[in-house]
Amino acid sequence: MFESIKDEIILYGKIAGERNLTPGISGNISVRCGDKIVITTSGSANSFLNYDDLCVIDFEGNLLEGTNKASSEKFVHIEFYKKRPEIGAICHFHSPYLTSFAACGCAITEKVLPEIIYMFDEIPLAKYALPGSKLLAQETAKYFDKYNVVLMENHGVISGGKNLKDAYLNIELCESYAQTLVLSKILGGAKILSDSQVNEIYSLR
Numbered sequence: 001m002f003e004s005i006k007d008e009i010i011l012y013g014k015i016a017g018e019r020n021l022t023p024g025i026s027g028n029i030s031v032r033c034g035d036k037i038v039i040t041t042s043g044s045a046n047s048f049l050n051y052d053d054l055c056v057i058d059f060e061g062n063l064l065e066g067t068n069k070a071s072s073e074k075f076v077h078i079e080f081y082k083k084r085p086e087i088g089a090i091c092h093f094h095s096p097y098l099t100s101f102a103a104c105g106c107a108i109t110e111k112v113l114p115e116i117i118y119m120f121d122e123i124p125l126a127k128y129a130l131p132g133s134k135l136l137a138q139e140t141a142k143y144f145d146k147y148n149v150v151l152m153e154n155h156g157v158i159s160g161g162k163n164l165k166d167a168y169l170n171i172e173l174c175e176s177y178a179q180t181l182v183l184s185k186i187l188g189g190a191k192i193l194s195d196s197q198v199n200e201i202y203s204l205r
Contacts, residue, residue: 002033002038002054002056002065005031005033005038006038006051006054008031008164009029009030009031009038009040009049009054009164010049010050010054012029012091012164012165012168013029013040013046013047013048013049014046014047014048014049015168016046016047016091016093016168016171017045017046017047017048018047019172020095020096021093021095021171021172021175022046022047022093022094022095023094023096024045025043025044025045026046026093026094026156027046027091027092027093027094027156028040028044028046028071028073028077028092029046029089029090029091029092029164030071030074030077030089030090031088031089031090031164032081032087032088032089033056035058035059036056036057036058036064037056037057037058037059037074037077037078037081038054038055038056039054039055039056039057039070039071039074039077040053040054040070040071041053041054041055041066041068041069041070041071042068042069042070042071042072043068044068044071046093052066052067052068053068054066055067055068055069055070057070057074059078059081059082060078061074061075061078072131072132073092073131073132073136075132075133075134075136075137076092076136076137076140076141076158077090077092078137079137079138079140079141079144080140080141080144080158080160083141083144083145084144084145084160086162087148087160087161087162087167088161088162088163088164088167089160089161089162089163089164089166089167090158090159090160090161090167091158091159091164091167091168091170091171092152092156092157092158092159093156093157093159093171094155094156094157095156095157095171095175095178096175097175097178097179097182098123098151098156098157098171098174098175098178099155099156099157100178100182101123101125101151101178102125102151102152102153102154102155102156102157103154105125105153105154106125107122107123107124107125107151108122108123108151108174108177108178108181109122109123110181110190110192111192111193111197111198112177112180112181112184112190112191112192112193113177113180114193114201115173116173116174116177117193117198117201117202118201118202118204118205119170119173120147120148120149120170120174121147122147123147123149123150123151123157123174124143124147124150124151125150125151125152125153126139126140126142126143126150126151126152126153127139127153128152128153128154128155131155136152136155140152140158144160148160148161148170149170149171149174157171157174157175159171159174
């Protein structure tokens with residue numbers, strides 16, 4: 001049971017590693033399966049996952065299947081799923097450019113690229129709390145009702161999607177956007193779209 005889901009997590013963990021979105025043993029991935037969650041285990045490396053690096057938990061965080069304990073960030077995943085029934089998968093990565101904004105305590109609010117405005121509006125910043133703590137889950141969950149991608153102060157980024165492909169692509173796109181913003185600052189600063197231009201983009205939703 002859950003073999004196909006585990007295979008998918010292993011695949012996207014490898015893809016994320018190849019794109020330097022999840023260095024070393026940082027980050028975690030999960031997929032909702034009804035009233036259960038398949039999630040990476042504590043200390044596993046997303047780039048090099050195997051079945052032993054995956055386990056099954058319930059919505060209280062109890063281990064149901066697997067030989068290793070679930071990721072310490074399981075409570076963040078659980079809160080995201082509880083708040084958003086349509087979310088089917090979650091990626092939490094420490095990708096360099098998004099994490100740079102998180103490390104600086106900066107939400108990404110610049111209205112620069114139409115596709116980012118259309119899809120995400122902005123990328124908010126959740127207040128810092130100890131990794132793995134329930135307080136971290138509470139602080140981050142404040143943004144889950146409205147946003148699919150949230151920065152975690154001095155930590156990283158978390159993304160939810162209807163499936164694992166969507167959750168992964170959210171981070172890939174937002175990481176590229178963060179990189180664009182950083183490089184734009186070197187060139188003198190990005191051109192910010194006007195309120196009327198932003199409202200035109202919103203009207204396309």
